[in-house]
Amino acid sequence: MEHQAEKSNGRHDSDHPVVSFLGPVSSYTHQTALQRFNDNEYGFEPASSITGVFEAVQSGAADFGVVPFENSTNGAVIFTLDLLADRQSMYADISVCDEAYLDVSHYLLGHKAAVTSSPEMSGASTPTSLIPSPLKPRSKPLSSIKHIKRIYTHPQAFGQCEIFLGAYLKGIERIDVSSTSKAAELVKEDKTGTSAAIASSLAAEIHGLDVLAKAIEDREDNTTRFFILRKGVDETAKHTGNPTKSLISFTVDHRSPGALADVLECFRNKKLNLTSINSRPTRIVPFQYIFFVEFEGSLRHDPDGRVKGALSDLEKYAQSWRLLGSWEDKLVR
Amino acid sequence: MEHQAEKSNGRHDSDHPVVSFLGPVSSYTHQTALQRFNDNEYGFEPASSITGVFEAVQSGAADFGVVPFENSTNGAVIFTLDLLADRQSMYADISVCDEAYLDVSHYLLGHKAAVTSSPEMSGASTPTSLIPSPLKPRSKPLSSIKHIKRIYTHPQAFGQCEIFLGAYLKGIERIDVSSTSKAAELVKEDKTGTSAAIASSLAAEIHGLDVLAKAIEDREDNTTRFFILRKGVDETAKHTGNPTKSLISFTVDHRSPGALADVLECFRNKKLNLTSINSRPTRIVPFQYIFFVEFEGSLRHDPDGRVKGALSDLEKYAQSWRLLGSWEDKLVR
Numbered sequence: 001m002e003h004q005a006e007k008s009n010g011r012h013d014s015d016h017p018v019v020s021f022l023g024p025v026s027s028y029t030h031q032t033a034l035q036r037f038n039d040n041e042y043g044f045e046p047a048s049s050i051t052g053v054f055e056a057v058q059s060g061a062a063d064f065g066v067v068p069f070e071n072s073t074n075g076a077v078i079f080t081l082d083l084l085a086d087r088q089s090m091y092a093d094i095s096v097c098d099e100a101y102l103d104v105s106h107y108l109l110g111h112k113a114a115v116t117s118s119p120e121m122s123g124a125s126t127p128t129s130l131i132p133s134p135l136k137p138r139s140k141p142l143s144s145i146k147h148i149k150r151i152y153t154h155p156q157a158f159g160q161c162e163i164f165l166g167a168y169l170k171g172i173e174r175i176d177v178s179s180t181s182k183a184a185e186l187v188k189e190d191k192t193g194t195s196a197a198i199a200s201s202l203a204a205e206i207h208g209l210d211v212l213a214k215a216i217e218d219r220e221d222n223t224t225r226f227f228i229l230r231k232g233v234d235e236t237a238k239h240t241g242n243p244t245k246s247l248i249s250f251t252v253d254h255r256s257p258g259a260l261a262d263v264l265e266c267f268r269n270k271k272l273n274l275t276s277i278n279s280r281p282t283r284i285v286p287f288q289y290i291f292f293v294e295f296e297g298s299l300r301h302d303p304d305g306r307v308k309g310a311l312s313d314l315e316k317y318a319q320s321w322r323l324l325g326s327w328e329d330k331l332v333r
Numbered sequence: 334m335e336h337q338a339e340k341s342n343g344r345h346d347s348d349h350p351v352v353s354f355l356g357p358v359s360s361y362t363h364q365t366a367l368q369r370f371n372d373n374e375y376g377f378e379p380a381s382s383i384t385g386v387f388e389a390v391q392s393g394a395a396d397f398g399v400v401p402f403e404n405s406t407n408g409a410v411i412f413t414l415d416l417l418a419d420r421q422s423m424y425a426d427i428s429v430c431d432e433a434y435l436d437v438s439h440y441l442l443g444h445k446a447a448v449t450s451s452p453e454m455s456g457a458s459t460p461t462s463l464i465p466s467p468l469k470p471r472s473k474p475l476s477s478i479k480h481i482k483r484i485y486t487h488p489q490a491f492g493q494c495e496i497f498l499g500a501y502l503k504g505i506e507r508i509d510v511s512s513t514s515k516a517a518e519l520v521k522e523d524k525t526g527t528s529a530a531i532a533s534s535l536a537a538e539i540h541g542l543d544v545l546a547k548a549i550e551d552r553e554d555n556t557t558r559f560f561i562l563r564k565g566v567d568e569t570a571k572h573t574g575n576p577t578k579s580l581i582s583f584t585v586d587h588r589s590p591g592a593l594a595d596v597l598e599c600f601r602n603k604k605l606n607l608t609s610i611n612s613r614p615t616r617i618v619p620f621q622y623i624f625f626v627e628f629e630g631s632l633r634h635d636p637d638g639r640v641k642g643a644l645s646d647l648e649k650y651a652q653s654w655r656l657l658g659s660w661e662d663k664l665v666r
Binding site: 071 | 403405406407509552593597604606608613614
């Protein structure tokens with residue numbers, strides 16, 4: 001683990017292809033990058049924003065990019081959708097070539113209280129009677145957390161730990177920061193020892209923080225889906241026979257009633273199941289949207305021509321469209 | 334204006350119907366509430382969260398609620414969608430009875446620098462040559478803002494002012510807070526005078542801050558759409574003949590391929606134009622969604638039975654669904 005952290009800290013063998021990921025080091029995206037790409041064969045470069053990952057891939061500074069796309073509790077990552085919308089055509093060559101799922105387990109990290117008291121004595125036992133059964137916290141503090149006066153984390157992580165926070169840290173000041181790793185860094189710097197961060201177990205190791213509670217997320221099945229980005233399409237990639245998915249973005253003429261339904265009907269006609277749908281403002285005309293539709297199938301492995309057929313039908317109804325990529329479905333159902 | 338601010342500060346005549354709005358006082362939602370409801374006839378109560386507005390309306394503590402639904406630059410307000418999703422059936426009686434649009438203009442508020450220098454001397458002149466033409470800021474500082482060391486605002490507002498911030502406050506520390514009004518409050522409290530807030534002109538008046546720059550939003554047409562909530566449906570409301578819109582939420586059986594397209598086809602069949610589509614995680618099974626579809630038409634004024642027909646067809650394909658309301662379309666096109 002130490003070796004991986006060093007490697008990903010900006011340095012890498014120049015012979016190796018480079019993977020840009022949403023940093024900093026120890027982020028969930030970093031974990032995903034390490035899980036997806038063998039660190040003997042790839043160099044890892046943290047980017048300070050999702051935009052940074054897109055820029056690295058588009059410019060060729062990185063061969064691959066790893067960005068979060070959606071969380072099973074909190075939904076789509078708006079920043080990634082906005083970059084995929086590519087309103088200014090800045091990322092014209094970027095495509096999605098794969099996906100990866102990470103079971104996200106949040107830890108409460110900080111400094112143990114100076115005088116250690118048992119969880120029972122500190123009021124940290126599970127307050128069973130106070131919380132309705134579907135909203136019981138999944139874990140309890142490992143030691144007293146009564147000294148905690150403020151909590152740092154990313155807004156998405158607060159949203160995924162509401163039950164634990166409501167049970168054990170109700171009313172404690174919350175401070176939004178740009179990443180869970182940044183939160184761990186800030187807690188490390190706070191010499192009063194009264195701050196805590198919600199972050200990954202990797203962040204505890206890297207920043208040398210105490211684990212105050214494990215697995216504090218509301219749902220056991222808290223999963224984040226990531227996209228792997230590359231420049232252009234890998235024409236040499238072999239089809240494995242596994243199910244595939246594709247992502248398309250499009251706009252419709254909003255003066256034409258039913259245009260959105262007409263586009264979606266193109267997929268239905270060809271029996272291509274839709275697996276997700278999202279929309280973002282066009283930022284050209286208020287309350288007109290860029291739509292994102294994910295569907296089962298791949299343009300590159302399309303034996304019965306259904307994907308090609310749907311895209312050709314869609315040409316009639318969409319004002320503009322772009323196939324953002326096709327990849328192998330990695331969701332374990 | 335002073336009178337309105339006082340009135341909305343929690344006090345109201347008990348004979349008057351009560352409007353709960355996302356506070357604090359001077360928020361954009363407050364502005365919208367004052368624009369939509371005559372303050373001689375209604376009392377105004379700020380709620381500290383969107384959840385608070387839903388609770389006030391559901392419990393009957395308020396007769397109406399005002400919540401933001403989407404912004405033309407930043408897209409849907411996730412918190413409002415999640416409350417409308419109503420996964421725990423806590424807001425079973427709430428319906429959307431109207432919409433309102435507010436042109437959102439952000440101001441940079443703070444304390445003027447102790448020694449006033451002209452904009453030209455302070456480097457605050459428009460850096461025309463550095464910024465590509467589509468990304469020129471729409472306004473420039475009214476006086477030097479070189480003393481500003483940190484900026485407070487709501488994450489949505491940062492997202493709406495990127496061009497101005499990139500041109501005049503690049504690299505300055507940004508702190509996310511829960512509302513633009515809260516940002517103004519924090520800046521008022523900071524005695525060093527080196528903080529600034531992005532907030533409404535109403536916030537400048539209420540908190541007595543200097544206007545450092547006006548209209549710093551990226552787009553002139555930066556508009557937020559609000560929903561007006563009530564308990565149940567007003568059976569006495571008369572149809573004015575103006576176009577109407579309705580909002581429905583639904584889930585589909587994800588083992589049934591094409592179920593989403595089948596539901597949308599119900600609207601297409603009846604020639605009901607879709608005006609927006611959103612999705613949120615069900616939080617029951619990962620990567621399965623609650624969909625929100627807005628369409629033209631009203632169940633209460635449905636002369637040719639098209640809305641009734643679509644809803645009856647949809648019954649076959651949706652696993653569950655709920656009509657969240659019908660109201661008069663207020664978008665000026």
